Amino acid sequence: MKKSPAQTIVESHGAQRDPDLPTFLELSAALTGFSEVELEGTGMLDEYFYTLMKEQDHEGVRAFLKKAGDILDGKRNVKAAIKAAFMDPPPGLTDPNPPFDVMPHQALARRIILLWYTGVWTTMNWKETKSQDQRTSIVSARAYEEGLIWMVAQTHPAGAKQPGYGSWSRPPLGADQSRDKHGKH
Amino acid sequence: MENTEFDVVIVGSGIAGAVVAKTLTDAGKRVLMLDAGLESGMALDGERAYQVQRKYLDTFYRATAKTPNSPYPNLKNAPSSDVIETAPVEKMDARRGYYVQKGPLAFGSDNWIGPGGTTQHWLGTTLRMLPNDFRLKTMYGRAVDWPITYEHLRPYYEMAEYEIGVSGEVSDQKLPNIGPDYFSPGYVFPMKKIPQSYLDTLILEKNKRRKVNISGDKEKEILHPIRFCSTPQGRNSIPNNDYRFSGVAWDAKEKKLYMVETTPGRYEPVGALWDPYTGQRCEGNAACVPICPVQAKYNALKTIKKAHRRSPHLLVIKSQCVAYELVVDPDTKLIRGVKYKRYDSDDSRNCTTEFATARIYVLAASAIENAKLLLSSNAANSSDQVGRNLMDHMCLLTWGLLRDRNSKPLKVFPFRGPGSTTNISSFRDGDFRKRHAAWIVPLDNWGWGWPAFSPGTDVSIAVGEGRFGEELRQHLNTELTCQVLLHFECEQDPQPENRVTIDERYKDHLGNYRPVIHYNASDYVKEAFRIAKFVSDQIFKKNNVDDRTDYSSDEADYWQYKGEGYTSRGAGHIVGTHRMGSDPKDSVVDPDMRTWDHENLFLTGCGNMPTLGTSNPTLTMTALTFKAAEAILKQLES
Numbered sequence: 144m145k146k147s148p149a150q151t152i153v154e155s156h157g158a159q160r161d162p163d164l165p166t167f168l169e170l171s172a173a174l175t176g177f178s179e180v181e182l183e184g185t186g187m188l189d190e191y192f193y194t195l196m197k198e199q200d201h202e203g204v205r206a207f208l209k210k211a212g213d214i215l216d217g218k219r220n221v222k223a224a225i226k227a228a229f230m231d232p233p234p235g236l237t238d239p240n241p242p243f244d245v246m247p248h249q250a251l252a253r254r255i256i257l258l259w260y261t262g263v264w265t266t267m268n269w270k271e272t273k274s275q276d277q278r279t280s281i282v283s284a285r286a287y288e289e290g291l292i293w294m295v296a297q298t299h300p301a302g303a304k305q306p307g308y309g310s311w312s313r314p315p316l317g318a319d320q321s322r323d324k325h326g327k328h
Numbered sequence: 329m330e331n332t333e334f335d336v337v338i339v340g341s342g343i344a345g346a347v348v349a350k351t352l353t354d355a356g357k358r359v360l361m362l363d364a365g366l367e368s369g370m371a372l373d374g375e376r377a378y379q380v381q382r383k384y385l386d387t388f389y390r391a392t393a394k395t396p397n398s399p400y401p402n403l404k405n406a407p408s409s410d411v412i413e414t415a416p417v418e419k420m421d422a423r424r425g426y427y428v429q430k431g432p433l434a435f436g437s438d439n440w441i442g443p444g445g446t447t448q449h450w451l452g453t454t455l456r457m458l459p460n461d462f463r464l465k466t467m468y469g470r471a472v473d474w475p476i477t478y479e480h481l482r483p484y485y486e487m488a489e490y491e492i493g494v495s496g497e498v499s500d501q502k503l504p505n506i507g508p509d510y511f512s513p514g515y516v517f518p519m520k521k522i523p524q525s526y527l528d529t530l531i532l533e534k535n536k537r538r539k540v541n542i543s544g545d546k547e548k549e550i551l552h553p554i555r556f557c558s559t560p561q562g563r564n565s566i567p568n569n570d571y572r573f574s575g576v577a578w579d580a581k582e583k584k585l586y587m588v589e590t591t592p593g594r595y596e597p598v599g600a601l602w603d604p605y606t607g608q609r610c611e612g613n614a615a616c617v618p619i620c621p622v623q624a625k626y627n628a629l630k631t632i633k634k635a636h637r638r639s640p641h642l643l644v645i646k647s648q649c650v651a652y653e654l655v656v657d658p659d660t661k662l663i664r665g666v667k668y669k670r671y672d673s674d675d676s677r678n679c680t681t682e683f684a685t686a687r688i689y690v691l692a693a694s695a696i697e698n699a700k701l702l703l704s705s706n707a708a709n710s711s712d713q714v715g716r717n718l719m720d721h722m723c724l725l726t727w728g729l730l731r732d733r734n735s736k737p738l739k740v741f742p743f744r745g746p747g748s749t750t751n752i753s754s755f756r757d758g759d760f761r762k763r764h765a766a767w768i769v770p771l772d773n774w775g776w777g778w779p780a781f782s783p784g785t786d787v788s789i790a791v792g793e794g795r796f797g798e799e800l801r802q803h804l805n806t807e808l809t810c811q812v813l814l815h816f817e818c819e820q821d822p823q824p825e826n827r828v829t830i831d832e833r834y835k836d837h838l839g840n841y842r843p844v845i846h847y848n849a850s851d852y853v854k855e856a857f858r859i860a861k862f863v864s865d866q867i868f869k870k871n872n873v874d875d876r877t878d879y880s881s882d883e884a885d886y887w888q889y890k891g892e893g894y895t896s897r898g899a900g901h902i903v904g905t906h907r908m909g910s911d912p913k914d915s916v917v918d919p920d921m922r923t924w925d926h927e928n929l930f931l932t933g934c935g936n937m938p939t940l941g942t943s944n945p946t947l948t949m950t951a952l953t954f955k956a957a958e959a960i961l962k963q964l965e966s
Contacts, residue, residue: 230795
């Protein structure tokens with residue numbers, strides 16, 4: 144049987160890997176809608192896992208990943224189980240970054256999606272002294288450039304990876320031409 | 329006059345200061361330029377310039393709010409405003425930020441104080457004003473006439489277009505009521521037009537020969553055509569082989585500036601400061617505001633670099649020098665010098681107080697800073713017009729998702745190319761200016777970035793709705809690729825109570841005044857908003873746009889007019905604080921931009937403009953600056 148990238152990580156990272164890293168990758172794929180190969184291809188996996196593990200509440204993060212691991216190992220109805228465990232908000236709550244102490248698992252899942260899509264992380268440390276805005280930052284310049292949002296929008300990060308003179312006068316590479324009857328190359 | 333080392337002292341290193349410095353040093357004059365920004369940022373060459381750009385870019389990448397000033401340092405000792413500070417006036421704390429906002433509306437535009445000034449973050453749109461913009465009073469009974477006409481300014485527009493390096497297509501500029509002589513015979517821009525976006529092409533195709541009702545009343549029809557026009561821009565494109573100029577020079581005999589003619593086909597785009605081969609063409613970074621990574625977009629340091637290279641012994645630049653007072657001779661009313669504070673570093677208040685003298689003084693520090701400096705010095709204000717008539721384009725934004733005839737998503741692929749490459753020009757002038765302000769409508773290439781901080785917020789919202797996985801990916805793709813945004817930049821009319829003042833209670837880190845701003849919208853502009861929204865609704869309906877426009881009462885600059893609510897946004901076009909006129913009683917400068925009160929003090933920048941028109945003001949301001957530089961040379965040589 145073909146190995147999944149998560150399994151490959153187990154081999155490639157050897158004894159030094161964190162045991163929860165494969166779970167993080169597999170969960171990230173389920174949450175973002177991108178394959179494990181696509182996510183690894185951003186080059187951000189280790190940095191994002193490190194970002195997550197920097198949180199002071201280690202027990203909380205480990206418990207979250209343990210729960211994710213159990214769901215992913217179940218193999219059946221993974222999507223529904225993730226939705227129930229991590230995505231469904233209590234009625235009336237639409238904050239994309241819900242307070243950690245109220246719903247830690249939902250908060251972490253949403254933060255992980257935002258991290259992969261935009262490079263933004265809202266840390267749960269310092270919750271006594273700093274506002275949420277102050278705790279929110281872009282992890283690194285690379286995290287900004289590698290945000291999945293640009294791929295989803297069929298463009299490039301603003302201010303980086305520029306596609307060249309006049310590229311904007313044509314549909315982007317890979318655009319579905321059947322829908323774009325005005326499209327021209 | 330005093331015998332000093334310098335012919336001219338210039339305060340400011342933005343495009344106005346740069347153009348004066350270059351024109352004067354090219355003519356052999358000795359110039360001292362005082363810049364308030366960091367010395368490290370005044371890097372004109374090689375590795376130093378490259379490292380400065382890397383630092384700006386890295387700061388930009390890491391900024392959570394990518395506002396116009398986000399890549400650049402905001403100094404304690406020479407602070408800049410930042411649009412991120414804009415909030416409803418009653419909620420703003422006067423102790424924070426730079427502007428002290430007295431309302432009733434918040435002034436929502438910023439500039440940047442530092443090397444190259446606001447050309448670092450400008451979009452680069454370089455439209456000329458229209459002939460009727462110079463005579464609003466005569467034509468429509470509104471605002472004021474300028475003391476000069478379009479015809480006066482035309483040769484200086486050509487100089488500005490040379491210096492900035494404009495890409496554009498003359499034959500596309502079919503603008504309202506411009507007559508046959510808008511461009512001089514055979515004129516072309518230095519470079520060919522920047523390609524119009526895929527989005528533009530789709531919208532153009534769908535709206536050819538469209539007319540809309542501009543009565544504001546569904547029962548009554550006043551039809552007005554929608555005409556599109558490619559937008560001239562100060563960013564590099566393919567050189568136009570018919571362009572025949574190679575510079576601007578001073579004719580000492582005739583006492584005037586002229587365009588130097590050369591064999592056509594010799595124009596060379598000006599590339600990045602660190603490498604002339606970088607930035608030869610716009611490469612589609614889609615980040616003109618706030619920073620062009622390859623410097624294909626013009627910035628004023630390019631002009632300063634040329635001046636410095638050509639005449640290194642004539643141009644002295646002193647950085648970290650904040651001018652705070654002009655000293656006026658009580659008898660002659662001449663300016664005797666500029667007092668400035670030279671600070672050691674931005675971390676400390678340590679500074680030395682120094683004094684610069686010259687035969688002529690030029691303020692080129694921006695409309696707000698010029699006014700502040702004049703008020704602090706009690707100078708040039710016998711008309712009581714200094715600081716008054718502060719104007720901006722007040723922008724009505726409308727946005728939605730484009731659909732085809734069957735209400736299926738129609739992808740336009742925004743977030744690519746320069747911010748705007750096409751505009752609707754047919755509302756820039758017309759008889760309607762008797763009733764309400766004129767406007768221009770740039771088609772925006774960057775989705776809902778401006779009103780809704782897309783694409784980042786789209787992720788937060790979708791995740792907040794509980795979307796994840798493949799569904800999230802599909803949803804975001806469908807939404808983001810169909811986003812369209814229009815913005816109606818309405819010309820604000822001059823109002824004496826919209827003004828910059830100073831107040832002992834509000835000072836910055838170095839003890840210099842902070843600008844205190846009073847600001848509001850007149851009914852002339854509010855009526856333009858009402859009609860513009862009426863027009864936008866028609867355009868959206870005809871184009872199957874799923875309208876997502878939303879003005880919320882908790883936004884800064886939300887107001888109601890005739891029963892409807894609107895949010896206005898600043899365009900960054902800060903104009904009109906020391907206006908030009910033909911009468912010393914109601915204006916600050918004469919048509920040469922010399923202050924009426926002080927023979928050796930000239931003001932440059934957008935503050936000189938009596939009215940704003942519907943064009944982004946930088947090109948007009950630069951043309952005026954060439955005119956001022958010519959007058960300065962004339963005065964120096966008389």
